[in-house]
Amino acid sequence: MQEELRNTETPQRVMEIMMEKDEFTKWLGIEFISIESGACQLKFKVRKEMLNGFNSIHGGVLFSAADSAFAFACNSYGLLNVALECNISFTRPAFEGQELLLTAKEINKGKTTAIYEVSVVNEEEKLVALFKGVAFNTQKVHG
Amino acid sequence: MQEELRNTETPQRVMEIMMEKDEFTKWLGIEFISIESGACQLKFKVRKEMLNGFNSIHGGVLFSAADSAFAFACNSYGLLNVALECNISFTRPAFEGQELLLTAKEINKGKTTAIYEVSVVNEEEKLVALFKGVAFNTQKVHG
Amino acid sequence: MQEELRNTETPQRVMEIMMEKDEFTKWLGIEFISIESGACQLKFKVRKEMLNGFNSIHGGVLFSAADSAFAFACNSYGLLNVALECNISFTRPAFEGQELLLTAKEINKGKTTAIYEVSVVNEEEKLVALFKGVAFNTQKVHG
Amino acid sequence: MQEELRNTETPQRVMEIMMEKDEFTKWLGIEFISIESGACQLKFKVRKEMLNGFNSIHGGVLFSAADSAFAFACNSYGLLNVALECNISFTRPAFEGQELLLTAKEINKGKTTAIYEVSVVNEEEKLVALFKGVAFNTQKVHG
Numbered sequence: 001m002q003e004e005l006r007n008t009e010t011p012q013r014v015m016e017i018m019m020e021k022d023e024f025t026k027w028l029g030i031e032f033i034s035i036e037s038g039a040c041q042l043k044f045k046v047r048k049e050m051l052n053g054f055n056s057i058h059g060g061v062l063f064s065a066a067d068s069a070f071a072f073a074c075n076s077y078g079l080l081n082v083a084l085e086c087n088i089s090f091t092r093p094a095f096e097g098q099e100l101l102l103t104a105k106e107i108n109k110g111k112t113t114a115i116y117e118v119s120v121v122n123e124e125e126k127l128v129a130l131f132k133g134v135a136f137n138t139q140k141v142h143g
Numbered sequence: 144m145q146e147e148l149r150n151t152e153t154p155q156r157v158m159e160i161m162m163e164k165d166e167f168t169k170w171l172g173i174e175f176i177s178i179e180s181g182a183c184q185l186k187f188k189v190r191k192e193m194l195n196g197f198n199s200i201h202g203g204v205l206f207s208a209a210d211s212a213f214a215f216a217c218n219s220y221g222l223l224n225v226a227l228e229c230n231i232s233f234t235r236p237a238f239e240g241q242e243l244l245l246t247a248k249e250i251n252k253g254k255t256t257a258i259y260e261v262s263v264v265n266e267e268e269k270l271v272a273l274f275k276g277v278a279f280n281t282q283k284v285h286g
Numbered sequence: 287m288q289e290e291l292r293n294t295e296t297p298q299r300v301m302e303i304m305m306e307k308d309e310f311t312k313w314l315g316i317e318f319i320s321i322e323s324g325a326c327q328l329k330f331k332v333r334k335e336m337l338n339g340f341n342s343i344h345g346g347v348l349f350s351a352a353d354s355a356f357a358f359a360c361n362s363y364g365l366l367n368v369a370l371e372c373n374i375s376f377t378r379p380a381f382e383g384q385e386l387l388l389t390a391k392e393i394n395k396g397k398t399t400a401i402y403e404v405s406v407v408n409e410e411e412k413l414v415a416l417f418k419g420v421a422f423n424t425q426k427v428h429g
Numbered sequence: 430m431q432e433e434l435r436n437t438e439t440p441q442r443v444m445e446i447m448m449e450k451d452e453f454t455k456w457l458g459i460e461f462i463s464i465e466s467g468a469c470q471l472k473f474k475v476r477k478e479m480l481n482g483f484n485s486i487h488g489g490v491l492f493s494a495a496d497s498a499f500a501f502a503c504n505s506y507g508l509l510n511v512a513l514e515c516n517i518s519f520t521r522p523a524f525e526g527q528e529l530l531l532t533a534k535e536i537n538k539g540k541t542t543a544i545y546e547v548s549v550v551n552e553e554e555k556l557v558a559l560f561k562g563v564a565f566n567t568q569k570v571h572g
Contacts, residue, residue: 018196024204027192049170052214053161059226060210061167064203071195071202083202084399085371085420087230087516089544089563091537108520108556112398113370113422115518115559127537130544132561134371134420134518136399227542228514228563230373232401232420234394251377251413255541256513256565258375258416270394273401275418277375277514277563279542304482310490313478335456338500339447345512346496347453350489357481357488369488373516 009142011035011076017142018075025068028061032072038106038116040072046098056093063088065102066118066131073104073116074135080142081114081135088131098122112137152285154178154219160285161218168211171204175215181249181259183215189241199236206231208245209261209274216247216259217278223285224257224278231274241265255280295428297321297362303428304361311354314347318358324392324402326358332384342379349374351388352404352417359390359402360421366428367400367421374417384408398423438571440464440505446571447504454497457490461501467535467545469501475527485522492517494531495547495560502533502545503564509571510543510564517560527551541566 009017015035019025033041044065052058066088074081094100100120107115118131152160158178162168176184187208195201209231217224237243243263250258261274295303301321305311319327330351338344352374360367380386386406393401404417438446444464448454462470473494481487495517503510523529529549536544547560 020196021194021198022196022201023192023194024201025195028203049166051164051166052168053163053165054223054225055164058165058167058207058210059214059229060171060203060207063206063210063229064201067201067203067206080197082197083233085230085232085401086202086206087228087373087561089228089536089561090226091539091544107518107559110520115371115520130536130561132516132518132559228544230418230516232393232418234396234401250375250416253377258377258514273393273403273418275373275375275416306482307480307484308482308487309478309480310487311481314489335452337450337452338454339449339451340509340511341450344451344453344493344496345500345515346457346489346493349492349496349515350487353487353489353492366483368483369519371516371518372488372492373514375514376512 009078011037014075014078014142015072018072028065028068030065030068035072035076037076038073038109039104040069041103042069043099043101046094046096046100048096051096056095059090062120062129066120066129069102069104069118070116070133073106074114075142078142080138080140082138084134084136086131086133088129090129091127094122094128100128152221154180157218157221157285158215161215171208171211173208173211178215178219180219181216181252182247183212184246185212186242186244189237189239189243191239194239199238202233205263205272209263209272212245212247212261213259213274213276216249217257218285221285223281223283225281227277227279229274229276231272233272235269235271237265237271243271295364297323300361300364300428301358304358314351314354316351316354321358321362323362324359324395325390326355327389328355329385329387332380332382332386334382337382342381345376348406348415352406352415355388355390355404356402356417356419359392360400361428364428366424366426368424370420370422372417372419374415376415377413380408380414386414438507440466443504443507443571444501447501457494457497459494459497464501464505466505467502467538468533469498470532471498472528472530475523475525475529477525480525485524488519491549491558495549495558498531498533498547499545499560499562502535503543504571507571509567509569511567513563513565515560515562517558519558521555521557523551523557529557
């Protein structure tokens, strides 16, 4: 039964199942550009309520968007993955009104763990943050 | 002039200046328990809009709260610090309605960089996440 | 059979089995101060061949000693663990002739993964490096 | 005087100055394939004394080689850089006799800090480890 589900869900369908209840990713206002097995690309616009006390985007919002991209990429195969450990390098501030582009790619995929990298760039294609995440595969099926 | 300001702002006052415009930390609903030089303790309650598609708190929200605690601790001396690199280990899910306690402490403080650790625990004092951040001191004054 | 072995090997015995063939940890000249379930303390002396081009200890040697402490701590239960992801903060240089003390402690232990932290301090108890490692439990037995 | 030196030292010359006294990198048996501003490629062979108790390369040796590649890349501009924070993902074991190829590239370069990524691949071009390092520029000149 689970095996069956795993084989029929497409990356697009898994994303829809996940998004349906993902209140925080909705709050981020994320739009999908593409989703495939082990990878995705998405974008969002920096809003006033995402700023820190220095008038630039809160590091937590950047991390959150990257973490969402990571989650959609590593869950795209249809099995439920959770994040074990993540790190993020902040290289450049981003400001209200800017649109940020996130690209998640698979660095390595093992039986139980996998590594993904997510880049966040601004409209001038300058790097705003670089994220790396280690996923743990629970072997459970979505849906 | 800057020197003067630096000496007169207390950790409590720096936090108030930062919080005044920190829209995202307000969104998180963070309450301060204590703030002193190089350390702080704060708490927040997990709300519905903080959940991911698996009905537990989005990793980005946990990171965000830890990043805020880190920011308040490393800016407490009155000079503006920014995050260079952060990492977070996720050890246990947290759910809607739970109250999480964050404790930020200074691991090391150099002239231009410093390292902080933030623990996030639930009401049973079980570890939910462990965060480490590297701060860069811009030498600029708050206010 | 495996269960039986697991229950009879002590942390001390697992360490001896691991050390017997661990050529690199021998090269580091590591001495054990204590070893118990999920924790250990060890020390080593900085030698000339451990230096980088700036006359201080190579960051790789610090990482290596911390990684060994992490390995002994997470393997102490008798099941073979491997490192998935590690990070290290360098806070202070160390020089030839200094003795460094490493303390590994368990932050969290799940069924398949665990998190350990290792501090490295010099003879004045000043922090030289702080290491965090994520271990994956292969469920195999040592020996 | 310092300005003069900075402008005349090539990445190749900085590497030679660093290597002259870098006892540990010599121990690793590292050979340079290429070195340029902000990047380098090097290789080394896994020897018996680099193994851990499981007959594969010690994680500390992998980190050390990556850390050396990072150091050569970020010091290539002629100003002395030190590592603040590094992380490494281990994806595949490597064994005695294998030759590993390391490629260091610059992700971002600011005035005082920079980020580098180093990949370690085996002879089949499979990823063995992925390293990220944050460098701090001391503004001092080599030589």
